[in-house]
Amino acid sequence: MAAKTSVQKLLTYFSRSLKVIGDRSMAALLLILFSPILLTVAIILLVRMGNPIVFTQARPGKDSRIFTVYKFRTMTSDCDAEGKLLSDEQRLIPLGQFLRKASLDELPQLVNVLLGDMSFVGPRPLLVRYLERYSPEQARRHDVLPGITGWAQVNGRNALTWDEKFRLDLWYVDNWSLWLDVKILFLTVKKVFRQEGISQNTDVVGMPEFMGNNDKS
Incomplete structure (x- = not known):
């Protein structure tokens, strides 16, 4: 039994190491392949909205370590007469809607994967302020690297409640494997092309705020 456990641990370690190497290698390759798309989107955003063209925000990653997530900017900085930002719906431009619908706003996160802050597959990184609101069980979502896509994203995205999202995460x-990652990536590509279960956002915006362990929204 001890020998079997040791072999399982070794295989798990090898698989996770392969995942890290594969993530970073694929991120580097895709950044090169998608560079024309990245440059085109950047120029269009610069002309349409000016700087910055990349949205940055602190998010918790593996072991709750804080990192900076990168996404293409999809909303203006328009404010009301009192200087307060307008609602997300009012600031979201048609170009931003297209970028989100096609998931092109996520492309800068390839840099996060290359840096080792994220993986291609894992629980989506949420807001830093949510950390203190998790139950010990919910906090286990940070036992792995956050991902550009994940099991929750291919099973409902923002149509899910917070309880359902955490359950899927x-x-x-608990059931991670390289084959599961491959399955999730395949389902993600399928849903993006078919626009199945695609909401305006893929993680935080558009969801009601998570208020804590007893939150049922």
């Missing part, structure tokens, strides 16, 4: 943590 934890199922992924």
Whole structure:
């Protein structure tokens, strides 16, 4: 039994190491392949909205370590007469809607993968302020690297409640394998091309705020 456990641990370590190497290698390759698209989107955003063209925000990653996530900017900085930002719906431009619908706003996160802050597959990184609101069980979503896509994203995205989203995230943590990652990536590509279950956003915006362990929204 001890020998079997040791072999399982070794295989798990090898698989996770392969995932890290594969993530970074693929991110580097895709950044090169998608560079014309990245440059085109950057120029269009610069002309349409000016600087900055990339949205940055602190997010918690593996072991709750804080990192900066990168996405193409999709909203203006328009304010009302009192200087307060307008609602997300009012600031979201048609170009931003297209970028989100096609998931092109996520492309800068390839840099996050290359830096080792994120993986291609894992629980989506949420807001830093949510950390203190998690139950110990919910906090286990940070036992792995956050991902550009994940098990929750191919099973409902923002149509899910927070309880359902966390349940799917934890199922992924407990049942992770390289084959599961491949399946999730395949389903993600399929849903993006068919525009199935695609909401305006893929993680935080558009969801009601998570208020804590007893939140049922």
